[in-house]
Amino acid sequence: MTQKLDRDGSVRPGLPHVELTGFEILSDDERVVQDATHKFARDVMRPMGIAIDKLSAEESIAPGSPYWDFMRIAVESGIGFDADPGDVPPQLLARLQAIVIEELGWGDMGLTVSLAAAAFANMMAKRVGNQELIELTEGKLGCWIATQPDRGSDGTMLYPDERHPSATQGNKGNLTAKVSGGDIVINGQSSAWVSNGPVAQVAIMSIAADYGDGFFDDGGHPRGVEVIVPLDLPGVSRGKPLEKLGQRALPQGEVYFDNVKVPVRYAVSLGDDYWRGHASTWSTAGVGMGQMATGLARAAFELAMQYAHERRQGGALLAEHQMVQYRLGTMARNVETMRAVARRATEYTVLSPAKHPYYTGGSKVTCTDLAFEVADEALQIFGGYGLTREYPLEKLFRDARAARIEDGENHLLNMKFGYLNALLYRASL
Known part of the structure; x- marks a missing residue:
């Protein structure tokens, strides 16, 4: 910290050291990563986010929309949530992740959520180490389907005791799966709030499941499955993209499933391991x-x-x-x-x-x-x-x-x- 002489000759403190993100000390490597991400956020994300915000929901995902230009530039620039961290130690990885995502959020939060959702199915495939699913989701624009018109917060009740005392069992919702004979058959619709729902090529789904003895366990808690589903399969269709107040650069909308069948090996959390x-x-x-x-x-x-x-x-x-x-x-x-x-x-x-x-x-x-x-x-x-x-x-x-x-x-x-x-x-x- 430098010192300066005031007019009366007294010494007063200089200004403290600050980084782009305030009162912290970054390493040289962290600063390089931050500066590169900030430049992308400033020069690409912010102007494109503003441009998309002025479009209708249909226009924002139409061919030629700035949304597709953004996704293309992000891929070309190596910006994404599914990048291979290599040999980066976990503690440093956590710090870099926070630095990078803050910069992206500074650029445009809606586009940042879209980038995260795009990578999510591939991230979950890598989490479980399923090579077939990793290859299935690699380079595909993803989404996470976890909410439904009649099952929003209900799907986040991890423990049976969270249920209201007057409810004899949980809520399975209208988007469900039946697991039988090596297959998972999915029926129903998601909510309109699925991030990337109108544009995704693959989904990670968190839904209630029947393994042959009903959707609920002895305590009335729903059974479930997490499964990766390609969205070009027969029986998959989409609703209109959602017109909404904020984060308009993030496309959201319903996804419908009519007897959509995938093999059990596409599951990432199955049976007793679901919750x-x-x-x-x-x-x-x-x-x-x-x-x-x-x-x-x-x-x-x-x-x-x-x-x-x-x-x-x-x-x-x-x-x-x-x-x-x-x-x-x-x-x-x-x-x-x-x-x-x-x-x-x-x-x-x-x-x-x-x-x-x-x-x-x-x-x-x-x-x-x-x-x-x-x-x-x-x-x-x-x-x-x-x-x-x-x-x-x-x-x-x-x-x-x-x-x-x-x-x-x-x-x-x-x-x-x-x-x-x-x-x-x-x-x-």
């Missing part, structure tokens, strides 16, 4: 939400900081008013908090021998709620200009609002984190 496998899948998916939300919040904070140094009010720049400085300080604290929580959750999820999605869900709640607070306050600093499409704040506000519902509604996830802590307390007695 444990589903928990692992959910943990892997959920941890990225905090990283993306941190990037979104940082983007909103940076725009507010820039505007506060351009806009004059009461004879001075906004940034020179103490109340605005207080507001900027609160936003900066929230971004720093989000980064710390997201990276802690990432490290735990990568390194823990028993990771848990309710903890990941708790971190997602913290980060996405704070991201919304930051985006809301940034828009408030812009005043009426923040409500117009002339500035990117209203898009960030809408994207942040969507994040509080996707990958688990925040009130529900917060309840589950509380339930997990109660289970841990009882186990310690």
Whole structure:
């Protein structure tokens, strides 16, 4: 830290060391990775995300859409969630993952979710080490089908005791599988919120299953299966892409299944291993939400900081008013908090021998709620200009609002984190 002489000759401290992502110290290798990802996010993601946001849902996935240009450039640039980490130690891998995904979220959160969903089936195939499934999903645009019109939060109840006391059994939903004779036969429809649903070539599905003795075990808890399904099979069809408030660069929509048959060897979690496998899948998916939300919040904070140094009010720049400085300080604290929580959750999820999605869900709640607070306050600093499409704040506000519902509604996830802590307390007695 450098020192400077004030006018009266006294020594005062210089400014602290900061990185692109604030008050931390990066290694040279980490900085190279961060700078390259930031350039991609700045030059490719952000302008394409803004362009797609202005299109209808149908236009956004039509041939020639910026969405397809983005996906092509991402592949050509080696940007993706299914890259081979090589011999990178797990602790460093966790740190790099958090750094990279934050930068992508800074560029555009909807496109980041789409990139993550695109790689998810291949990631799960690699998790179980099934070479046939790895080859089946390699280079394919994927999606994760886990919610249905009548089974959203119900599908995240890992424990039978979470069920409401008046319910005699859980909810299997209308999208189910029957496992028999070496085959898995799937019927029903997903919800409209399947990320990449309208464009995916392959899916990882987490659904209730009947193995020959019904969909429920003796405790009334649904049995299930996680299975990878190519979406070009007979019986698969799609609904229209969803028109929605935020993250419009992320295509979402229903996928329908009419007696779609795949071999049992396409399953990644089967029978008694289903709930444990589903928990692992959910943990892997959920941890990225905090990283993306941190990037979104940082983007909103940076725009507010820039505007506060351009806009004059009461004879001075906004940034020179103490109340605005207080507001900027609160936003900066929230971004720093989000980064710390997201990276802690990432490290735990990568390194823990028993990771848990309710903890990941708790971190997602913290980060996405704070991201919304930051985006809301940034828009408030812009005043009426923040409500117009002339500035990117209203898009960030809408994207942040969507994040509080996707990958688990925040009130529900917060309840589950509380339930997990109660289970841990009882186990310690």
